[in-house]
Amino acid sequence: MSLLDGSALAALPAHAQLLLAHGDVPTGGARTGVLLAAIGLGAFHGLNPGMGWLFATSFGLQERNRAAIVRSMLPIAVGHELSVLPVAVATAVFASQATRAVVVGVLAVLLVGFGTYLLLRRRHFRWVGMRLSARQLAWWSFLMSTATGAGLMLAPFIAGGSGGDHVLEHALSGSLWTAVLAAIVHGLSMLVVATTVALAVYSIFGLRILRTAWVNMDRIWAIAFIGAGVFVWLG
């Protein structure tokens, strides 16, 4: 089994089309695309051992019960959501108020820049402490998600689905709603996938799987950022 299902990479070309789509408010098709992308990225985050499920599994192993896994996944998902939601909203606001050329330029630079930074930096996220309250767990998840730019990857989809330089108020309300919806759907997808994987490793696969199936998702994620930036620019 591989922990990488390719959802993030497979989703990449889609948003290039989304960016080309025009309209005052997100069309039904565009909105569906945004939501699908949000689900896919959420699933990718859910699969990544470093973003929550492994922590939840460890609580299950410490307390020797599955309930501890589910109980700890909730604050982890909340922390993730709190990291993603503001970025999604900010993107929608920005995309509705700037010209398309500016949006494309800024996004492409941000994505390529952040991806390059992730790829080249020698230090990784650090956190000391295993005994955490629910609030601390949410804070951990928020920091982990923010450090890896979890919300930023949603930006090209949300920007692509927003209205661009048309009737401002109308476009803003529509794209804001889409952004909020996308962030929530993303968080739910992350929660469902992470909980499922945490339970599966706890009950079926065992920790042994970490030794073989844990591909370097951080590096894949960094490369995906650069790819997304390039697509935005070319799209």
Place this chain on the structure above:
Amino acid sequence: MTTWKPDPTFYPSPGLAMEGPTEDLAYVASFWRDEGEPQKDALAVVDVDPASDRYGSVVGWCEMPNVGDELHHHGWNACSSALCPNNPHPHVERRYLLMMGLRSSRIHFVDVKSDPRNPTIAKIIEPEDYKKASGYSRPHTAHCGPEGIYVTNLGTAEGDEGPGGIALLDHDTFQVKGQWEKDRGSQYLAYDFWWHLNRDVMVTSEWGTPSMIENGVNPELLLANKYGHKIHFFDLRTRKHLQEVDLGAQHQMALELRPSHDPNKEYGFLGVVISTEDLSGSIWCWYKDGDEFKARKIFTVPAEPADPDLLPPALKPFGAVPPLITDIDLSVDDKFLYVSCFGTGEAIQLDVTDPFNPVKTGSLRCGGIVSKAAHPSQPDEPLAGAPQMVEISRDGKRVYWTNSLYGAWDDQFYPDGVGAWMIKADIDTENGGMSLDERFFPHGADFRGNRVHQTHLGGGDASSDSYCFS
């Protein structure tokens, strides 16, 4: 640079570590001690693969560039703790051994992965840089953990006194990040440390400041009970002192700390070198009682009466050989504790399945101040030194010992020379029991006249890794 797949020598749990492959190389710190021509300290690579033609011999060397570092303990840049879920970074490599000069305060990062039999020095932190950045000197033990590499030190940056404590090094850049403690409380003396990762607890122990040890054990200080006799508990997250446990002033030199490998347990073992009441050595178990840590003496090794004529000057007045418990090591399954008696030459195996009620399941002798017991492969050759630094294979089936304690202290207890030897025993992991391997006895000139101290096994061993899963 990170890798695509996790380092294969990282194990999520002690149980999985025990399933890992058998070690084929051992890395042994060797140092020169003022005998004959000046010679460089070196990392010796010993072949421990029984199927190999060169089994039991030194097959590689990595010399340190300076003279007089006194290599002592060493540690890995990264280990199984990289899989811990709060801070996972499994795509770094277990590649470098930190070879620390206990006298010089120089730290060498030795690459043992590029060519495991011919390790090379990748980076050196010079003493002045290390002292300036860490605030400490005389680095002793290193462990790989959540914030990077933690190193205990016996002294402060300037002079030969305390407080000793822990420095933090970045495991990616090898930069010294500084002093670890934010509030050291009553802790002043330093020696060993380790932790209960899942409980956010660090444990530290006490030996003495550099002035108390570098010229040999000071009998006046010892009889005045001035050496360390406490262990300290810190919050690993806030870096603040939580509690001290005083064993009683007569229990001099609280050295090696061996916490349970199972992260769901919260106890560990401590070796005390000598009691000034009766010269015995003792093993203690620390444990949690409610919110408080406590420690209980669980095993005592008495001194052995001896003819004063056979004793070195320091021991003649006592007419006995103290056991001198200078190292202990706990098997990865937390079942057997190995106890080294540097005075009597005895190596003891205790079944500590019930930590408060250990059962002695094995004993062997090599060297010893009076016994001078020979190795079975060379029964006519009396040995100096004793089983001292002890290392256990991941699966618990093989145990290795080297025979030097610390240059200046070797000279006091073995004034006619301590020599250099390494031995190995095969272990009955079911019922207990140890039997010396007659095929394994690198000694003397095999180590080029250097003395031998800590061993680490390729891919990790019982004293190198900590785990977050059970």
